[in-house]
Amino acid sequence: MSTTPQDLEQLVAQKYRHGFVTDIESDTLAPGLDENVIRHISRIKKEPEFLLQWRLKAFRHWLTMPTPNWAHLKIAPIDYQAISYYSAPKARTDAPKSLDEVDPKLLETYDKLGIPLHERARLAGVAVDAVFDSVSVATTFKDRLAKAGVIFCSFSDAVQQHPQLIEQYLGSVVPHGDNYFAALNSAVFTDGSFVYIPKGVRCPMELSTYFRINAANTGQFERTLIIADEGATVSYLEGCTAPMRDENQLHAAVVELVALKDANIKYSTVQNWYPGDENGLGGIYNFVTKRGDCRGANSKISWTQVETGSAITWKYPSCILTGDHSVGEFYSVALTNHYQQADTGTKMIHIGRNTKSTIVSKGISAGHGQNCYRGLVKILAGAEGARNYTQCDSLLMGDRCGAHTFPYVEVKNSTASVEHEASTSKISDDQLFYCRSRGISQEDAVSMIVNGFCKAVFKELPMEFAVEAQNLLSVSLEGAVG
Amino acid sequence: MLSIKDLHVNVGDKQILKGISLEIKAGEVHAIMGPNGSGKSTLSQVLAGRDGYEVISGSITYKGQDILALSPEERAREGVFLALQYPVEIPGVNNVYLLKAGLNAIRKHRSLPELDAFEFLTLIKEKMKLMHMDESFLNRGVNEGFSGGEKKRNEILQMAVLEPSLALLDETDSGLDIDALKIVAHGVNSLRSPERAILMVTHYQRLLDYITPDYVHVLAGGKIIKSGDKTLALELEKRGYDWLTQVPAINTDNTGAIGA
Ligand SMILES: Nc1ncnc2c1ncn2[C@@H]1O[C@H](COP(=O)(O)OP(=O)(O)OP(=O)(O)O)[C@@H](O)[C@H]1O
């Protein structure tokens, strides 16, 4: 009657679909990290002096920082000297100016990933920036966006073409010394995406970045900066994959969002980095700092994430609710299977009056997966009338996995209201049998039930990505219940 | 259609069904009655293929095929349907979505074209009218927040859509108000046909007032201890089960040749 642990063990037989390696010549810096490496990166990228100085400041600070205390994660020490901090596909010219100049092998890679840079993107009306190892290879739809006044380009291009915006906003949300990985990223980041939406502009299409780690022994340290000026609106999606490799690879990104008065930023992530094999060998270490600042009144930042990949995920997309009446949201689905570990959650810092935040977290653990929600809701003294609603639900599959919930609440204003709901459940045999007795296969039943569990989050995703997320979840769970 | 022979079923170490034999032909309606805990739900779940029951001995043949080796979904695709005594809530899974997935899986198995969203909606709206169900149920989660009676009605809606050859109805009548009982009975009766068979578990005669059974069986202590026609149900209603289950020594009724 009850699904036995042995049955559930089989829950983890699915192979990673994006685990191919692209055979491409690349310029890769020898492993190791010191000031010379940083100067070298900055030189290759022809950066202005202020940026080099900022990198060095971050690096010197990083050297003084203790390695993080891992809370609920089990992790072997990382040898930062064994990582290469720059790897770029060899290009015929300095940087591809158009898609025609991009290495066809690279384009093929993106095709395999389901991201044809020209065709499908055009059909979907989604502008795509693709980051391959350290370098941004192509940004589609530049012209149409430019007409609307939207800047959407690689971070490197932005440094060249809009240095004043970079200087004004870089590090203004995540300072160079914010945390160990943010400091490392600030020192060595190589590329990423940059978005600026001017005053009053509603971005005419979804913007999207695909990240892929290809070269062995490289880390990916991308940096994303999105600025929505007063009254602007933008929806941004990030997707990630990596080849299957036995060694762990480090991904330490920083994402900064700035929403000025009345601006609205929606940031969605579908993270499918290689999770390691069923014995826990290999996989990406995904240590990401994501933070948005609702700097102006009535602004809104909404994070939606679907995290199915990576050996270890450590990220807390957060909102600083500075402006009065600003709104922060966090919708998350995190799935851990095999030996994956996820420590994820959010921080909502209420500073302005009548600020409002909503947190909906859905954790799914299968196999030996460990899933931890860690959230902070902080209401400062001036945050008159602030409100938070938090809902954390965990779904367990089998009895070797774990779910942990750590909600921290700090309230310094008595007019605030903070509400927290939590639940832990298992996929019940009753539910499975019910679906199956209607003719639905066991696998479809599992993914149907899990998708139902995640519904509150999926409905926040842009339509086309919601479908992708559902499929991803089904694939990650295929064979999950025997 | 269905032939059960000397079926013995255990849950863990506990013997629950102790030799059940039952023949159901196409076109027939059989009612099973019996005290609480006698094994009625166990029998219907074993027929539908639920895991966790150990068939110690005996056989179940459905349409000439041994179905003990089939999974629940395979049985459903072959036309077996179970309306559960306690329908399950599946939060976030759309009621219509589940039913469409089920129907299409069944159709696929039978090499019929799958219904698209529009065709399915037309079909389900028609069936909902039959069940007097409000269209707001279309978009709710499976049984999520449904009242007891609404859940039962939803089961029969599913049956009406899936059009099984063998419908197993486990206490579909309990929890229904008088009007709902008539509606459900009407739903069941409209499925009755010479090609289909129905096995329904009930505690009360009132369901049988609306759905006239061809046979009535009494299941007690894991065995069918008496079978008869519809008049047996009336007798049970009057007299309960004691006269069947007690040792006949002090029983003055003529219940048949019991004894030495
Ligand atoms: N998983 C189980 N573990 C232990 N005992 C069980 C299990 N499932 C059923 N039983 C027992 O088997 C017996 C028959 O149960 P069943 O649900 O089939 O009865 P029923 O005839 O449907 O009763 P009711 O009229 O109350 O619905 C009961 O004594 C019940 O406690």
Ligand SMILES: [Mg+2]
């Ligand atoms: Mg029962």
